[in-house]
Amino acid sequence: MCVLGLGLIGGSLMRAATAAGREAFGYNRSADGVRAAQADGFDASTSVVETLERAAATHALIVLAVPMPALPSLLDHVRTTAPDCPLTDVTSVKVAVLQSVREHGLLDRFVGGHPMTGTAHSGWTAGDVGLFTGAPWVLSVDDHVDPQVWAEVMHLALDCGSVVVPAKSDQHDAAAAAISHLPHLLAEALAVTAGDVPLAFALAASSFRDGTRVAATAPDLVRAMCEANSDQLIAALDRAIYELEQARNGLSAMGSVADLVESGHAARMRYDSFSRPDISLITVGEGGWRNELAAAGRAGGVIRSALPVRGSRG
Amino acid sequence: MCVLGLGLIGGSLMRAATAAGREAFGYNRSADGVRAAQADGFDASTSVVETLERAAATHALIVLAVPMPALPSLLDHVRTTAPDCPLTDVTSVKVAVLQSVREHGLLDRFVGGHPMTGTAHSGWTAGDVGLFTGAPWVLSVDDHVDPQVWAEVMHLALDCGSVVVPAKSDQHDAAAAAISHLPHLLAEALAVTAGDVPLAFALAASSFRDGTRVAATAPDLVRAMCEANSDQLIAALDRAIYELEQARNGLSAMGSVADLVESGHAARMRYDSFSRPDISLITVGEGGWRNELAAAGRAGGVIRSALPVRGSRG
Numbered sequence: 001m002c003v004l005g006l007g008l009i010g011g012s013l014m015r016a017a018t019a020a021g022r023e024a025f026g027y028n029r030s031a032d033g034v035r036a037a038q039a040d041g042f043d044a045s046t047s048v049v050e051t052l053e054r055a056a057a058t059h060a061l062i063v064l065a066v067p068m069p070a071l072p073s074l075l076d077h078v079r080t081t082a083p084d085c086p087l088t089d090v091t092s093v094k095v096a097v098l099q100s101v102r103e104h105g106l107l108d109r110f111v112g113g114h115p116m117t118g119t120a121h122s123g124w125t126a127g128d129v130g131l132f133t134g135a136p137w138v139l140s141v142d143d144h145v146d147p148q149v150w151a152e153v154m155h156l157a158l159d160c161g162s163v164v165v166p167a168k169s170d171q172h173d174a175a176a177a178a179i180s181h182l183p184h185l186l187a188e189a190l191a192v193t194a195g196d197v198p199l200a201f202a203l204a205a206s207s208f209r210d211g212t213r214v215a216a217t218a219p220d221l222v223r224a225m226c227e228a229n230s231d232q233l234i235a236a237l238d239r240a241i242y243e244l245e246q247a248r249n250g251l252s253a254m255g256s257v258a259d260l261v262e263s264g265h266a267a268r269m270r271y272d273s274f275s276r277p278d279i280s281l282i283t284v285g286e287g288g289w290r291n292e293l294a295a296a297g298r299a300g301g302v303i304r305s306a307l308p309v310r311g312s313r314g
Numbered sequence: 315m316c317v318l319g320l321g322l323i324g325g326s327l328m329r330a331a332t333a334a335g336r337e338a339f340g341y342n343r344s345a346d347g348v349r350a351a352q353a354d355g356f357d358a359s360t361s362v363v364e365t366l367e368r369a370a371a372t373h374a375l376i377v378l379a380v381p382m383p384a385l386p387s388l389l390d391h392v393r394t395t396a397p398d399c400p401l402t403d404v405t406s407v408k409v410a411v412l413q414s415v416r417e418h419g420l421l422d423r424f425v426g427g428h429p430m431t432g433t434a435h436s437g438w439t440a441g442d443v444g445l446f447t448g449a450p451w452v453l454s455v456d457d458h459v460d461p462q463v464w465a466e467v468m469h470l471a472l473d474c475g476s477v478v479v480p481a482k483s484d485q486h487d488a489a490a491a492a493i494s495h496l497p498h499l500l501a502e503a504l505a506v507t508a509g510d511v512p513l514a515f516a517l518a519a520s521s522f523r524d525g526t527r528v529a530a531t532a533p534d535l536v537r538a539m540c541e542a543n544s545d546q547l548i549a550a551l552d553r554a555i556y557e558l559e560q561a562r563n564g565l566s567a568m569g570s571v572a573d574l575v576e577s578g579h580a581a582r583m584r585y586d587s588f589s590r591p592d593i594s595l596i597t598v599g600e601g602g603w604r605n606e607l608a609a610a611g612r613a614g615g616v617i618r619s620a621l622p623v624r625g626s627r628g
Contacts, residue, residue, distance in 0.1 A: 116519040136517055165516055175513040182507060183525035185571065186500045188578025189557040193496060193550055195581030198612050199489040201588045202479055203450055205430040208585075210524045211497035215582035219575045226571045236507055237562045241555060243503040248551045257499065257540045261533045264502020267509030268529035271522075274515045298512050 001156065002026065002055035002062045002085070004074055006033050006044060008118060009090045010065030011127030013160065014042055019129050020159035025060075027051035028124070029070075036124040048074070052081035061152055064089035064097075067221065068228045071097065075104040086149040088113045088156075092176060093228040094140055094169035111153045112140035112169055114176070115162060122218055130161070136302065137162035140169045141293045147285030151309040154284070164303035166279070166293035176225075177232035182240060184222050185233075187215040279303045285310030315470065316340065316369035316376045316399070318388055320347050320358060322432060323404045324379030325441030327474065328356055333443050334473035339374075341365035342438070343384075350438040362388070366395035375466055378403035378411075381535065382542045385411065389418040400463040402427045402470075406490060407542040408454055408483035425467045426454035426483055428490070429476060436532055444475070450616065451476035454483045455607045461599030465623040468598070478617035480593070480607035490539075491546035496554060498536050499547075501529040593617045599624030 001017060003010045003026035010026065014037070017024045025043040028034045037044035045051050055062050062085045066074055071091070078087065087110045091097045094112045101110045117135035119126060137157040139150065157164050167175075191212045194200040200208075214222075226233055247260040279301040282292050315331060317324045317340035324340065328351070331338045339357040342348045351358035359365050369376050376399045380388055385405070392401065401424045405411050408426045415424045431449035433440060451471040453464065471478050481489075505526045508514040514522075528536075540547055561574040593615040596606050603624075 116517055118520075135519060138517060167513055167517075171513050172517070175508075175511050175517045178504075178508040178511040178514045179518045179522040183504055183521040185558060185561055185574060185578075186504055186525060187582075188574045189554045189561075190492075190497055190500055191578040191581035191585065192557050192574070193553045194489075194492040195577075195584060196553070197489050197492040197550075199481055199485050200492045201585050202590075202611060202614050202616075203430055203452060203481075203486070203489045204493045204585060205449060206432075207497040207528050208493040210527055211500060212578075212582050212585070213524050214521050215578045216586065217579070219572075219579045222575045222579075223571055226575070227565070227569055230565050230569055234562060234566055236511075237558060237565070239507045239510070240503045241558050241562065243506050244499065244551060244555050244558070247499055247503070248548060248555065251541070251544050251551070252548055255541055255544055257537055258533075260499060260502045260506070261536045261540070263509075264499075264505040264526075264529045265531070265533045265536075267505035268501075268526050270509060271505065271515050271518060271526070272530065276516075297516060300516050302516075 002051060002060040003065055004048070004051070004062065005065035005070070006037050006124050007065065008122045008126045009115065009131075010063065011037065011124040012129065012131035013063060013065060013090065015127055015129040016132055016160040017156065018042070022159065025051065025054060033124045048077050049081060052077055055085050056082035059085060061086045061088065061156065064091070068093065068096065068224045071100055075100060075106060079104050079106060085109065086152050087111075088153045090115055092180065092225040094138070094172045096228045098140070098142065098169050107144055108146065109149055111145050111150050112142070113153055113157070114138040114172065115157070116180070122221065132157070133161035135162050136165045138165045138167050138172050140172070141166045141290040142169050143290065145290065147289070147309060151284050151307075151312070154303065155306055158303070158306055163276075166297040166303070168294050171294070171298070173229050173232045174235070177229055177236040181226045181229055181233045182236040184214050184217065184226065185237065186240065187212045188222075191215045274300055276300050276302050278305075279307070280305070283308045283310050316365060316374040317379055318362070318365070318376065319379035319384070320351050320438050321379065322436050322440045323429065323445075324377065325351065325438040326443065326445035327377060327379060327404065329441055329443040330446055330474040331470065332356070336473065339365065339368060347438045362391050363395060366391055369399050370396035373399060375400045375402065375470065378405070382407065382410065382538045385414055389414060389420060393418050393420060399423065400466050401425075402467045404429055406494065406539040408452070408486045410542045412454070412456065412483050421458055422460065423463055425459050425464050426456070427467055427471070428452040428486065429471070430494075436535065446471070447475035449476050450479045452479045452481050452486050454486070455480045455604040456483050457604065459604065461603065461623060465598050465626070468617065469620055472617070472620055477590075480611040480617070482608050485608070485612070487543050487546045488549070491543055491550040495540045495543055495547045496550040498528050498531065498540065499551065500554065501526045502536075505529045588614055590614050590616050592619075593621070594619070597622045597624050
């Protein structure tokens, strides 16, 4: 397989795939990242063209592991040099990536992916062979996806220790806005608010540390994911602002925050008891498989062992 | 010492004080809590009057460790049975407690306290001898406080493994609104928002888990602390809502969340590098000591070893 971009996610992917017995080679724009990867014994290059020529020659699975803003120029290279390779990505938004891949004429061989993991750190040295262990890895089941490519990416995710969550790209983005992008903006707002109150940092304890942890993420990464998912994020922000305004008005008028506190607690309890059944009775490539997988994913289902693929021997 | 209320904080305090070699006895309203404490070998009673008679006879330090709503009736008992004992509390708001203590005529012997620690669980069984280790424990240095009582509570906090942060009650409450009460409401709003998005719980990862952790706290406890600090919390909510609205409008009009993300990241970085120097050159009870300690606390200073007390041999 061929990893384009050897930062936190791409670098961890290279380590995890190699540990699982796969052959992996990669490209990174910065020579520092490439040198660090080579020093750790990995096969890395600063030449995107040579890396993609090698992928084309071996029909390797290409993983796009660069931030959103770097994606279009990388897709230009893929179109020119390795247009027939199976293609996936690990970007935190899916509709915008899908649109860009479509504009580059690479849709046929593309299955969007998003491993739901990360840390506040970045770069090759922040990578971790265990980063994907137990994490949900979303694989798109949009109408166009090819079952053979889908199965290939499913095997990669499982090899890296993830559980696979099948989802439509637009539903992924609405969920990601609510559970990933909104939390980042809430954390930033909390940090800003506390930052202006004398004594606040002196008293900060776990509520504040947990509540602002993701505000330590590099601003460029936060902006890239929030701004690439703006429609869904605006809807999530509107809902959160509405809830906070209602609480503020209830506190001012009646001295009570009961409504928000009780509904928030109930929602968190539902989350704590949310079950994650195995998806096991669906064959990839068999009539209606994409919609069946999407429905199973919405119901909480995850793929923990590889599903059978139609037309493959198993 | 005498602990009134043997829930998470009071029960942990009894364990920690005992482990530090202090004699401790306590009262709890529910017989279940008392039986659980007794089963663990602690000296507990369901009689508030007998417990306070014992405190009065031994001039024990009384620690009020009940939720805000239960405080007035407990202060009635203290006024009747043990009005001359040194008195402190462990409640998460300080001005409202101070007001209630003043109304009960118990101000002279009172020093407000707030150990900045906790978990999402409650009750005697949730207690932990190490709950206070390394946690900031705020001690009020309001104009009325008596140096001998202040020193006695300082020793208790240090014995339990905390570091002491001296603060004025109103400044504590403004800070607590920003770093504790606001994070609870943001967590509730996040849980509610995500709870209505299909697929959100299926994809939830660390950003969501961390961002909603405190929404698992019992609603009554969250309401008690938020509603007892409503003026300060409204101010913090207004600021946070303003920041989120600006971000929402920037995202809608310009596709950018740069302002919030950059200022939030900068605030979190300031927090990460916030230094906690030792407070060591102030003598408790010496002219201006209360204001000197409050200023040192605002600057990040903490008391890690007991300060000298004027008129005490040491």
